[in-house]
Amino acid sequence: MLSTMIETQVDESTAARIARLAKRVLGGGEITRAEARFLFAIEDSADIFDLLSWANRIRVQFKGNKIHLCSIINVKAGGCSENCRFCAQSASYQTDSPRYGLVEAEPLRAAADEAKANGVTALGLVAAWRGLEEGPVLDEICGHFQELKNSGKARPDASLGIIKNQRVADRLKEAGCECYNHNLESSRRFFPEVCTTHTYEERVQTIHHLKNAGIKICSGGILGMGETREDRCDLAFSLKEIGAHVIPLNFLNPMAGTPFEKLEPLPPMEILKSIACFRFILPRQEIKVAGGRTVNLRDLQSLIFMAGASALMVGNYLTTLNQPVEKDLQMLKDLGLDPSWDKHGFSDQEVAVEADLARV
């Protein structure tokens, strides 16, 4: 009874309300969509620091001090048929982004060597195309997966677009793909402002095929594309509903030639607050800070972990540069964080996430 009275108290301070919600999450509970909207709407910087501090406690409770590192390699670049308005690789826009066809095995071997040398857990094979169908390209991709898996250098992951056929997802799984990235990008409501050549529903269906195949889901989005805070909140809840294991958060780095080139970048404190809100909504999932980190956060990069991030994309992004891996590793060391994960598969913590999600 007392707790109900406290829960419904209306005149509490913002700091007290943040603390109350955080304690509920720390105790294994959840916050509602309305409560999450309240967190996303916080503007006072002292309150934001409070929020970060609680998000940090939630990260420590559910993820410890381990930080999962991953990197990506573009296995086919540019000339994509889709019109995602943030993307320099779309054939719809005039950009300086490189274009090349499906790479041979050698660059993948080199990327796997580099990943191993840097202590990176997973290497994601990314392709700029609409999606993957049965045929010679799938055969070639599966061959790459098998070789990478057999080498034991890094876990081969993928981001290969829309999958419409369950058999394609099954073949990827058989070839050794453990985790597939397919972002929802934004809220269902905002998605048509981002892309019109495929639908949000096609993305959701792709994720269903992958889950049916037993592949773990890496799905997040891009913040700073003109969406509202409510869109960000809805994205987080959609990711919770689809059972994503890893949540990559990207922050728009407007690319010359794309329709989003003139968008104002998000302020760093808005980015940090958003990461913290995702941690409150998704306490057990891996929250990974990916593209747009260096350019948008500048000197505040290290605060992403206080905001609740538990994973980091290192090395260069698809069309832009990141800070050197050595600098990221030094940053983790200085913060007392541990990037030494099991390099040959999902860690015990990730397996625990799987078990938790099964109960949702």
Ligand code: SF4
């Ligand atoms: S985000 Fe992917 S699907 Fe969209 S245009 Fe770029 S490469 Fe194509």
